Amino acid sequence: MIAIPPWLRPLAVLCALALALAACADGGTDEVGDEPSAPSGALRDEEAPQPGDGQHSDTGGGDDAPGDGADEGAEAPAAGHPEPLAVAEPYEPVDGEIRPNAKRLASRIVEQLTTYEIEERPEDVVGQVADGDLADELLQDAAPLLHDDAWSRGRVVYPQLGGMLDDATSVMVVVEQTVGLGDGSLLEQTRTLDVRLALEGGAWAFDELASAGGEPVVRPDDLPDEAVAVLDDERIDLPDSAVWDIHRGIIDEDLLVLMARMADHVPYGVVVLDTGHPWEIFGTDRQSKHTKGQAVDIHAVGPEDALVIEDRHAGSVTEGFVEWIYEQPELSEVGSPWALDGFGGRSFSDRLHQDHLHVAVGNG
Secondary structure: OOOOOHHHHHHHHHHHHHHHHHHOOOOOOOOOOOOOOOOOOOOOOOOOOOOOOOOOOOOOOOOOOOOOOOOOOOOOOOOOOOOOOOOOOOOOOOOOOOOHHHHHHHHHHHHHHHOEOOOOOHHHHHHOOOOHHHHHHHHHHOHHHOOOOOEEEEEEEEEEEEEEEOOEEEEEEEEEEEEEOOOOOEEEEEEEEEEEEEEEOOEEEEEEEEEOOOOOOOOOOOOOHHHHHHHOOOOEEOOHHHHHHHHOOOOOHHHHHHHHHHHHHOOEEEEEOOOOOOOEOOOOOOEOOHHHOOEEEEEEEOOOOEEHHHOOOOOOHHHHHHHHHHOOOOEEEEEOOOOEOEOOOOEEOOOHHHOOEEEEEOOO
């Protein structure tokens, strides 16, 4: 990889964000019959293949972890700061994604907010994403990501859809953020951010950062056994936002029991429990089971961390996992690429639930 001098890194990320915005032009909607007219060659969010189509592709750029050290030829860090890591490759949605342009733009926004140099002020970072009143709001909403006198590197793990309307989208972006602090230490956190986009002139545009992934919560000494079982199980890949939810004691005991037993069946990666998910079922006034502490969303399944969106063929590990989950006594509903009992039962499927498994307990 060609080394990027520190003073050019912010410009490089800004250019990536600008290219994402350009790529999203006239690409905002994927509902049949609702596509805006677009000039020849403009990108649209096309309908994704349905389960069983057999399509598969390798994960695009952005799946590699940040480099082990600074770029070659980088200037020495400020006194006391650890050596800056290399800037991660921008995340690219895999083939078959629903609303790939929305996912791409949300990823670029998160990368911009979590990738900056020591000399950049929070206002500088935010100003590369939004301006005016929107920038003022973002400065407050993104505060947990913005550290004074520090460099930061962000790597997007996965952007999952949190809700879709014809003219609005929630993208829940899991991001690994590494911050080099002035005392020489590294702060490493994995957060789930709720990025809201709106359709403007046929293209997706930033609208709001609805969640920056919450605030750290120290692990209590008196956690119940069900919580300890989930937290200490290496087969369950949890973002810190979800870990803090469990530390807060807001996750339903039945869900924790089910999650622990699910890991006995197959390893899996979590996007969100409560923090980072829309409070409501997107586009309605009904509270989500996530914000009641009764649901978990899963984006990757199995020892190979297969993405749900890429593992929808008949007989896949993910399909077998869903069939097993459906039989568990704690389950109240499972959303996935498959509707096991038709429509109206405990198992449901729609276009939103092609990129993850929604597993919920409780009848409230």
